[in-house]
Amino acid sequence: MNLLVNGKRIQVPATVKTITDVKNHFNITNPVVIVEHNGEILDKAKHPEKEVADGDKIELVQFVGGG
């Protein structure tokens, strides 16, 4: 399956089915991350159930502390 993640076309394995799977695929353990799925910001509670499909546009923004 192909996804457009943060402006970059990326191929993910078929085991990636939900937003949580996408986060796991990118090893995102940061608890503070905003996810936009096809132009809509998702409630964090919906990440485990929200399914992704071929061609979906996903933006993942992580809050980091350094400066």
Add this chain to the structure above:
Amino acid sequence: MHDRYSRQILFSGIGAEGQEKLENKHALIIGAGALGTGSAEILARAGVGELTIVDRDYVEWSNLQRQQLYTEADAEERMPKVIAAKKRLEEINSGITIHAHIIDVTPVELEQLIHGVDLILDATDNFDIRMIINDTSQKYSIPWIYGSCVGSYGISYTILPGVSPCLHCLMENIPIGGMTCDTLGVISPVVQLVIAHQTAEALKILTEKTDRLRQELISFDLWNNQQSTIQVRSLKQQQCKSCGDHANYPFLDYENTTKAEILCGRETVQIRPSSRETKDLETLAIKLKKLGKVKQNPYLLQFTIGDDRLVLFRDGRVLVHGTNDAARARSLYHRYLG
């Protein structure tokens, strides 16, 4: 009369009128590390009339790779960052006023610092202080610009009180034990890109061209060639305690601040975080082992790096040994624990 600002005045977005506005404005920069030194240099060169820079730390050799106002002599002499920064900035522009304060900023200090300030620029390294900045910004209606970077990743967001969702709306909880430049490293180009975003927004605010503000949360990874902008207007929460209808500014409350207490006669400072969450010492141990020596038992973790020794308890408390200086202890705490 020099023509030092001529290229900026020629730029149609600013012009002579914008330049005059800049000369009558006051920006407060919190933190004089990588982001703070870069932003301060740009604003000083741009002719912002008054700059206040605050920081609690001194210059170290590991700063020189990216903290652009400092020299080898500053590191050698362990010069307080704001003193070294002020000296260099006055060489760059003698026509503006620069205030430097060597302090550890808590809500009390911030309330004293913000009088007459038109904009707060975030150049800090932790979310404890950012939530304090966020609440102060809302309480006194002063815009602020969040900026941060780690590794090759950077992020920035501009908050106009009464208009934008605030940082508390965007972040339901405060990350603790997160990624920092001292645990994951950082490359200078991403620092510069965050600075570029923060200072461009700063110039718009200081020249009163707020209609030109970005209004989006922007993030980028320069090593992995990714970038993202998200429109976050929908995240504004009416019930937000920092910016909602019944705001009570929880992060200005002493109970919710991270506290540092000097333990008499022990050359130790105890840091007590505001949240009472149980800490995952095992995950922390894996991260810290890459940097220094870690010793562990079921109740606590001891981390030694160079001359510094930190002992972490599961309830979140940290003992910083070898110092009686609360600011130094806080600095080490945020450096290694986020």
